Amino acid sequence: MSQSTVRDFSERTGVPLERLIAQLRDAGLEYDDPDAEFAEADKSVLLDHLRKTHGRREDDEEGGPSQITLKRRSHSQLRMPSGGGAERRSARGPRAGTGGRTVNVEVRKKRTYVKRSVVEAEAAEQDAQVLERALQQDVKAAEAAQAAEAERQREAEAAAEAAREAEAAAVAAREEGESTSPEADQEAVADSEEPVTTVADLEAEQQKTDSEAARKKEIEDEKERKRLEAEAKREREAEERAARKAARGKGKAKKRADSATRQGRRGAAGVASSAIQQEFEKPTAPVVRDVQVPETITVGELAQRMSVKAADLIKEMMKQGVMATINQAIDQDTAVLLVEEMGHRPHTVREDDLEEALLGQATEPSGTEEPRSPVVTIMGHVDHGKTTLLDYIRRAKVAAGEAGGITQHIGAYRVNTERGDLTFLDTPGHEAFTAMRARGAQVTDVVILVVAADDGVMPQTEEAVKHARAAGVPIVVAVNKMDREDADPDRVKNELAAREVIPEEWGGDTQFIHCSALAGDGVENLLEAVALQAELLELKAVRDCPASGIVVESSLDRGRGPVATVLVQNGVLHQGDTIISGSEFGRVRALLDERGDRVQEAGPSTPAVVLGLSGLPEAGDEVLVVEDERKARELADHRREKSRDKRLQAQKAAKMDELFTQMGDQEVMTVNLVVKGDVQGSVEALTQSLTNLSNEEVRITPIATGVGAINESDVNLALASEALLIGFNVRADAKARRLAQETGVELRYYSIIYDAIDQLRNAISGMLEPETQEQIIGTAEVREVYRSSQLGQIAGCLVVDGVVRRSNPIRVLRENVVVFEGDLESLRRFKDDVKEVQSGTECGIGVRNYNDVRAGDQIECYERVTIQRSL
Numbered sequence: 001m002s003q004s005t006v007r008d009f010s011e012r013t014g015v016p017l018e019r020l021i022a023q024l025r026d027a028g029l030e031y032d033d034p035d036a037e038f039a040e041a042d043k044s045v046l047l048d049h050l051r052k053t054h055g056r057r058e059d060d061e062e063g064g065p066s067q068i069t070l071k072r073r074s075h076s077q078l079r080m081p082s083g084g085g086a087e088r089r090s091a092r093g094p095r096a097g098t099g100g101r102t103v104n105v106e107v108r109k110k111r112t113y114v115k116r117s118v119v120e121a122e123a124a125e126q127d128a129q130v131l132e133r134a135l136q137q138d139v140k141a142a143e144a145a146q147a148a149e150a151e152r153q154r155e156a157e158a159a160a161e162a163a164r165e166a167e168a169a170a171v172a173a174r175e176e177g178e179s180t181s182p183e184a185d186q187e188a189v190a191d192s193e194e195p196v197t198t199v200a201d202l203e204a205e206q207q208k209t210d211s212e213a214a215r216k217k218e219i220e221d222e223k224e225r226k227r228l229e230a231e232a233k234r235e236r237e238a239e240e241r242a243a244r245k246a247a248r249g250k251g252k253a254k255k256r257a258d259s260a261t262r263q264g265r266r267g268a269a270g271v272a273s274s275a276i277q278q279e280f281e282k283p284t285a286p287v288v289r290d291v292q293v294p295e296t297i298t299v300g301e302l303a304q305r306m307s308v309k310a311a312d313l314i315k316e317m318m319k320q321g322v323m324a325t326i327n328q329a330i331d332q333d334t335a336v337l338l339v340e341e342m343g344h345r346p347h348t349v350r351e352d353d354l355e356e357a358l359l360g361q362a363t364e365p366s367g368t369e370e371p372r373s374p375v376v377t378i379m380g381h382v383d384h385g386k387t388t389l390l391d392y393i394r395r396a397k398v399a400a401g402e403a404g405g406i407t408q409h410i411g412a413y414r415v416n417t418e419r420g421d422l423t424f425l426d427t428p429g430h431e432a433f434t435a436m437r438a439r440g441a442q443v444t445d446v447v448i449l450v451v452a453a454d455d456g457v458m459p460q461t462e463e464a465v466k467h468a469r470a471a472g473v474p475i476v477v478a479v480n481k482m483d484r485e486d487a488d489p490d491r492v493k494n495e496l497a498a499r500e501v502i503p504e505e506w507g508g509d510t511q512f513i514h515c516s517a518l519a520g521d522g523v524e525n526l527l528e529a530v531a532l533q534a535e536l537l538e539l540k541a542v543r544d545c546p547a548s549g550i551v552v553e554s555s556l557d558r559g560r561g562p563v564a565t566v567l568v569q570n571g572v573l574h575q576g577d578t579i580i581s582g583s584e585f586g587r588v589r590a591l592l593d594e595r596g597d598r599v600q601e602a603g604p605s606t607p608a609v610v611l612g613l614s615g616l617p618e619a620g621d622e623v624l625v626v627e628d629e630r631k632a633r634e635l636a637d638h639r640r641e642k643s644r645d646k647r648l649q650a651q652k653a654a655k656m657d658e659l660f661t662q663m664g665d666q667e668v669m670t671v672n673l674v675v676k677g678d679v680q681g682s683v684e685a686l687t688q689s690l691t692n693l694s695n696e697e698v699r700i701t702p703i704a705t706g707v708g709a710i711n712e713s714d715v716n717l718a719l720a721s722e723a724l725l726i727g728f729n730v731r732a733d734a735k736a737r738r739l740a741q742e743t744g745v746e747l748r749y750y751s752i753i754y755d756a757i758d759q760l761r762n763a764i765s766g767m768l769e770p771e772t773q774e775q776i777i778g779t780a781e782v783r784e785v786y787r788s789s790q791l792g793q794i795a796g797c798l799v800v801d802g803v804v805r806r807s808n809p810i811r812v813l814r815e816n817v818v819v820f821e822g823d824l825e826s827l828r829r830f831k832d833d834v835k836e837v838q839s840g841t842e843c844g845i846g847v848r849n850y851n852d853v854r855a856g857d858q859i860e861c862y863e864r865v866t867i868q869r870s871l
């Protein structure tokens with residue numbers, strides 16, 4: 001038997017070192033140093049000790065039962081609906097005995113309680129048993145080794161004896177003389193070979209020892225398996241104890257115990273998994289993770305990043321009052337809160353950083369800055385002369401070609417003046433274009449605020465001031481229509497000054513230029529003022545960098561595909577460049593200037609029409625030239641996904657919002673819309689304006705919007721959602737027209753935005769509940785009160801105001817407080833019943849069911865009128 005230390009023995013048997021040393025101590029052996037040699041004799045001593053204690057413990061256990069099993073039964077009844085209509089009825093309200101079916105339910109529970117001392121002792125017992133077995137084997141092996149050694153010695157002695165005898169015989173033979181034959185020699189040799197045979201025996205002996213070792217290994221493997229089984233059993237019992245304590249035999253705890261039992265039952269097959277379980281150490285401190293939180297993230301993705309179950313995260317969200325599903329996208333703020341709440345460290349990631357990483361190039365321009373020309377937006381109220389002014393400036397007929405004389409979409413034009421180039425964004429005046437105008441102001445350096453001198457400050461003028469202020473853009477006021485007789489520039493100044501747009505001559509910082517867009521008077525001064533204002537701003541752009549800009553407008557052209565008007569802000573955009581805009585990308589197939597002429601490049605502050613994008617970007621989207629088309633595609637995909645997430649998030653929010661509103665008010669009516677238009681901006685503006693008509697009673701919901709002619713699928717969509725189909729500057733194709741006629745879908749065409757708004761407003765007004773108002777038609781003062789046996793109480797009155805009619809309801813007022821409300825019984829004038837009595841006339845009034853009219857009271861006669869409300 002090989003020499004081993006106490007530690008080796010502990011590792012080999014799997015019995016914890018401390019327990020082994022304790023057992024040794026109990027057996028009267030002192031082994032404080034675990035690396036001391038574990039003598040064979042001591043093993044025998046320990047084995048004897050364990051045998052004794054084992055017997056004693058068994059004796060102890062005989063004292064009483066080690067476990068008790070309790071069984072419990074409970075009975076209950078379940079009432080089931082019988083099905084069909086009866087099922088629905090009974091589901092609404094419990095109605096005893098209405099055709100339901102009763103099911104008896106019996107629940108049987110069985111619990112086994114194990115004596116605590118037994119459980120605890122069992123663990124020590126297990127170890128003792130393992131030790132006992134190991135020691136037995138060691139002692140046996142040591143005995144076997146001793147026996148083998150003795151045998152070997154005996155055989156070696158016998159062989160030596162035989163050799164000695166053979167030697168003696170040979171010597172005797174040689175002494176006997178020549179009669180020695182070769183056979184005898186051989187025999188002698190053969191005899192002398194006997195020790196060789198002994199070596200072979202030794203080899204066999206060696207083989208025997210080897211097989212013994214293999215057997216021993218087998219035994220050890222078996223021992224290891226049993227040890228693991230014992231561990232699993234111990235663990236299972238510990239879990240069962242915990243389960244009993246914590247969950248009182250219910251739910252999850254039971255499941256865990258069950259699964260532990262299963263594991264235990266798995267036996268040999270379960271050994272590996274049990275071993276894995278054993279090796280797992282429960283972390284002593286919570287694991288705090290660094291979690292990257294992008295601008296939007298789905299619940300599932302966030303849970304994954306925190307390494308928690310999605311269900312747990314959803315639970316946490318519910319606690320915070322946020323209801324969400326696993327695929328729902330949540331915003332960054334909510335995600336950060338949740339990450340913190342769950343004990344991790346959130347790190348917000350800017351979308352730009354992600355994009356830069358995806359693109360492999362900076363999205364912000366960097367390089368030497370050069371002066372650039374200003375971008376000017378003309379703003380103002382409807383019909384104050386914006387288009388006429390721009391028209392005059394670029395000497396082209398923009399106003400004439402437009403339906404209704406209103407500019408319908410943002411156009412961008414570059415104008416050469418004596419004071420250098422100016423880029424004009426032509427923003428429309430109607431309030432419908434608020435959103436676009438807000439965007440216009442974002443890319444704008446200077447705002448020309450057109451105010452008609454004969455009309456003064458109007459709602460859209462005020463709005464324009466707000467937008468310019470919000471964007472931090474300086475204003476130059478064009479006091480227009482100065483050629484008109486009723487022009488009153490001072491009124492404009494006063495009204496604007498009241499809105500904190502103070503003229504320079506009054507000590508402010510805003511230039512007011514008098515002009516007439518129609519005649520062209522003062523326009524030069526206006527341009528000069530704009531150029532001056534721009535100079536003060538010291539506008540700069542980087543030229544030597546990948547081009548970037550903003551989409552001003554986009555539309556779908558039948559022949560040319562998606563067309564986008566882009567205002568270049570930095571760098572130089574070339575034909576052939578690969579660009580990305582929003583979730584669209586592509587190669588610039590052609591670049592056109594504002595006159596429709598092809599150009600090769602467009603530098604900072606230059607508007608250009610771009611052909612070649614994969615789809616329609618939205619007005620206000622950024623455009624960026626990228627070096628690698630593959631990366632552009634990847635980024636476009638990423639953005640599409642993000643915008644989908646955002647849309648879903650918005651939809652979810654809207655749905656919830658709608659749900660709550662509907663819960664609060666069942667009377668809400670919904671008008672669904674499908675809006676198609678010629679350009680993206682108009683569709684957006686029209687949809688927004690129409691949606692803004694919603695109120696508490698009528699909700700306007702755009703189901704779908706898009707650019708292009710109305711097709712069959714639009715009609716189908718409108719049909720399915722009972723929507724009104726609106727075509728703005730577009731018409732339905734033949735198939736769609738036929739389908740709309742067949743299905744009765746309401747199809748309306750508009751080319752002027754406010755026509756669409758007015759019509760819808762009227763339609764909604766029709767949907768509003770009419771309002772009932774009361775109007776007082778006459779008042780009579782009670783002078784004296786008489787009693788008549790025939791008519792009861794009669795009040796002698798003078799009609800002081802209006803007219804008192806017999807058929808109308810009345811109120812009796814005493815010191816201006818209503819004391820009675822009802823009808824007239826009689827209205828008399830000189831004993832004649834009359835229908836009405838005019839002001840200034842005396843009359844006798846009998847009030848039905850009221851006998852307490854007093855002198856000095858007032859009788860008020862009124863009528864109820866129903867008024868149709870409008871928006």
Ligand SMILES: Nc1nc2c(ncn2[C@@H]2O[C@H](COP(=O)(O)OP(=O)(O)OP(=O)(O)O)[C@@H](O)[C@H]2O)c(=O)[nH]1
Pocket residue numbers: 380381382383384385386387388389399405406407428429430480481482483484515516517518519
């Ligand atoms: N007398 C006079 N009329 C003008 C002047 N400027 C514009 N108008 C007239 O005012 C009307 C409206 O002018 P537009 O240029 O279409 O006004 P707008 O602000 O562009 O209007 P929207 O496109 O609807 O926002 C037109 O009939 C013009 O002829 C001006 O200086 N003097």
